[in-house]
Amino acid sequence: MATGNKVKQRAKSKEQRTKGAAIFYITDKGLVLAEKLKGLYPDVKVFKFKPDTVSEFWGKHKSFIFIMATGIVVRAIAPLIKNKKTDPAVVVLDEKGRFAVSLLSGHIGGANNIAKQIADFLGGEAVITTASDVNNMPSIDLWAMENNLVIENWESVPEISARFLNKGKLKVYSDIRISMPKGFQTTDNPDSAVILITNKNNLSTHSPIHPFTHLYLRPKNLIIGIGCNSGTSASEIEDAVKGALSKNRLSFLSVQSIATIDKKGAEPGLLSFAGKYNLKINTFTPDELNSVSNVEKSEAAFKATGANAVAEPAAMLASGADKLLVRKQKIGNVTVAVAGQRAKSKEQRQGKLYIVGTGPGTIKHITPYAQNVIKESDVIVGYGTYLDLIKELTRGKEVISTGMTKEIDRCQKAVGLAMSGRTVSVISGGDPGIYAMAGLVFEILKGQRAESREQRATSGRHENYVESPMLYAPCAVSVEVIPGISALNACAARLGAPLMHDFAAISLSDRLTPWKLIEERLESAAKTDFVIVLYNPKSMGRPEHINKARKIILKHRAPETPVGIVRAAMRENESIVVTNLRDMLNYDIDMQTTVIIGNSRTFVWENRMITPRGYEKKFKI
Numbered sequence: 001m002a003t004g005n006k007v008k009q010r011a012k013s014k015e016q017r018t019k020g021a022a023i024f025y026i027t028d029k030g031l032v033l034a035e036k037l038k039g040l041y042p043d044v045k046v047f048k049f050k051p052d053t054v055s056e057f058w059g060k061h062k063s064f065i066f067i068m069a070t071g072i073v074v075r076a077i078a079p080l081i082k083n084k085k086t087d088p089a090v091v092v093l094d095e096k097g098r099f100a101v102s103l104l105s106g107h108i109g110g111a112n113n114i115a116k117q118i119a120d121f122l123g124g125e126a127v128i129t130t131a132s133d134v135n136n137m138p139s140i141d142l143w144a145m146e147n148n149l150v151i152e153n154w155e156s157v158p159e160i161s162a163r164f165l166n167k168g169k170l171k172v173y174s175d176i177r178i179s180m181p182k183g184f185q186t187t188d189n190p191d192s193a194v195i196l197i198t199n200k201n202n203l204s205t206h207s208p209i210h211p212f213t214h215l216y217l218r219p220k221n222l223i224i225g226i227g228c229n230s231g232t233s234a235s236e237i238e239d240a241v242k243g244a245l246s247k248n249r250l251s252f253l254s255v256q257s258i259a260t261i262d263k264k265g266a267e268p269g270l271l272s273f274a275g276k277y278n279l280k281i282n283t284f285t286p287d288e289l290n291s292v293s294n295v296e297k298s299e300a301a302f303k304a305t306g307a308n309a310v311a312e313p314a315a316m317l318a319s320g321a322d323k324l325l326v327r328k329q330k331i332g333n334v335t336v337a338v339a340g341q342r343a344k345s346k347e348q349r350q351g352k353l354y355i356v357g358t359g360p361g362t363i364k365h366i367t368p369y370a371q372n373v374i375k376e377s378d379v380i381v382g383y384g385t386y387l388d389l390i391k392e393l394t395r396g397k398e399v400i401s402t403g404m405t406k407e408i409d410r411c412q413k414a415v416g417l418a419m420s421g422r423t424v425s426v427i428s429g430g431d432p433g434i435y436a437m438a439g440l441v442f443e444i445l446k447g448q449r450a451e452s453r454e455q456r457a458t459s460g461r462h463e464n465y466v467e468s469p470m471l472y473a474p475c476a477v478s479v480e481v482i483p484g485i486s487a488l489n490a491c492a493a494r495l496g497a498p499l500m501h502d503f504a505a506i507s508l509s510d511r512l513t514p515w516k517l518i519e520e521r522l523e524s525a526a527k528t529d530f531v532i533v534l535y536n537p538k539s540m541g542r543p544e545h546i547n548k549a550r551k552i553i554l555k556h557r558a559p560e561t562p563v564g565i566v567r568a569a570m571r572e573n574e575s576i577v578v579t580n581l582r583d584m585l586n587y588d589i590d591m592q593t594t595v596i597i598g599n600s601r602t603f604v605w606e607n608r609m610i611t612p613r614g615y616e617k618k619f620k621i
């Protein structure tokens with residue numbers, strides 16, 4: 001699946017960033033901590049710190065972790081710091097690992113993330129001082145980077161970011177389709193915008209030469225078709241490309257790639273120009289180039305290459321566009337044509353709906369895949385408490401939060417947003433397929449498909465029926481369910497090993513299931529000696545259910561049967577009780593609690609609850 005790949009690629013780039021980490025220590029304790037961090041970053045290089053040796057490594061590593069006083073680090077790196085575009089991430093730790101201070105390149109360099117990862121790993125605290133993080137607002141430079149937008153006038157970033165933080169909103173003009181973070185208000189009028197997302201230079205009366213007041217973000221969406229004589233130098237090619245773009249008021253920063261004929265794929269000047277700006281070169285055969293119509297043909301080009309033209313058809317083929325932004329310009333030995341990357345069609349912009357399980361508690365227990373999917377999403381839909389637990393992942397995103405009983409609303413909203421082409425994550429605590437949102441989302445999708453079929457069948461009868469693509473393809477949304485650790489996994493782990501034999505999970509909530517049916521299931525599970533996991537055991541509105549359930553189970557099981565009561569598993573206020581059927585009501589049980597009732601063979605050992613599987617019959621244990 002395309003998105004799967006995208007997620008994987010992102011994950012990879014993050015990994016690469018941390019792969020290049022170097023750790024410096026001074027004391028023996030610092031060395032112990034550095035070695036421990038190899039558990040987090042296996043490829044990290046560890047060095048004993050000497051102030052004058054840091055410069056040898058600067059530029060070679062993407063991130064630096066210093067285990068020592070901040071002052072020593074500041075003095076050592078001060079002469080090496082250049083700018084936030086190129087400086088590496090610098091994180092400082094005390095030798096006990098209690099604090100991970102993000103000191104330099106918090107956003108672009110990734111120091112904030114590294115500090116958080118280390119703090120999570122060591123059980124310490126990340127010290128983050130960037131204002132956007134502190135205020136839970138998106139960071140403009142990070143958002144631009146994540147969306148592959150090049151910042152033209154970096155000098156404006158602090159000023160514009162401060163304005164954004166103070167006002168909570170900014171006017172943004174964009175001539176590409178892009179999902180905006182919270183607080184970016186789109187406008188069609190470039191003159192009223194503070195941020196301009198465009199490859200054009202003549203849009204607004206505010207040009208990038210007015211730093212501090214406006215920010216220009218350049219989408220990488222220009223493809224340059226190039227033809228040149230053999231032996232043309234890189235600088236001549238560069239001048240020709242820059243000249244053609246500036247004459248047509250297009251930004252060089254928006255250049256994404258170069259396109260040419262296969263014969264020129266190894267032309268030294270072209271390679272060196274492409275290498276200098278990290279541009280990919282796409283090449284095409286003469287036949288491919290000749291298949292493009294509506295281009296200016298040249299006798300000379302045909303004689304030399306077998307292609308009627310090079311620059312124009314190459315740019316069109318590589319961009320997928322059917323017209324050019326700049327027709328062929330001949331400048332000395334070089335011909336240049338420019339095409340814009342074709343925007344994705346509606347079908348290509350297929351919406352995505354992820355139904356994501358965020359596990360029992362904090363970010364630590366969410367799978368890395370689920371974390372990436374959340375980061376990848378434009379919109380996050382969920383219930384307040386679960387969203388609070390994963391705040392760090394949703395910063396800067398559109399978050400739609402509703403009350404607990406509004407799940408139908410939530411799912412309908414999510415489906416609607418995905419159908420409009422957006423990437424949406426519906427968040428469920430635990431696993432999304434266990435007493436949660438996955439089933440509901442599928443029911444809504446199923447209902448919509450049936451509805452659209454019905455409408456299609458009757459549409460012929462309506463004179464003014466307008467064919468709506470949404471109606472005909474209501475499921476043109478890719479849906480993926482991403483599992484999470486359910487309460488039964490988390491609570492069983494906290495208790496020991498109570499689920500080693502067959503078990504039944506039963507929810508005591510009669511909001512959607514008749515109580516009579518719940519009683520019948522309790523009775524059957526108790527009678528057939530299943531270990532029983534009780535979800536939703538008690539709420540203010542139905543305090544008696546747990547007592548009734550206990551009575552039913554006691555008909556079939558001894559009062560000494562072990563019972564585990566786990567509240568808020570894997571959260572800060574977690575509590576774990578191992579008791580038995582007789583005494584269980586002496587303990588607090590609420591909606592954050594899961595109760596596990598052992599089978600007839602479950603035993604307690606060292607305050608752990610264990611259900612034997614039957615190994616004792618096979619081996620002498």
Ligand code: SAH
Nearest residue numbers: 360430431486487535536568569591593594
């Ligand atoms: N989808 C969730 C379950 C939602 S139903 C999952 O897979 O875990 C809500 C019930 O789950 C709660 O009433 C409680 O019984 C249980 N639960 C959820 N998180 C829990 C936690 N951290 N500790 C203990 N029980 C929990």
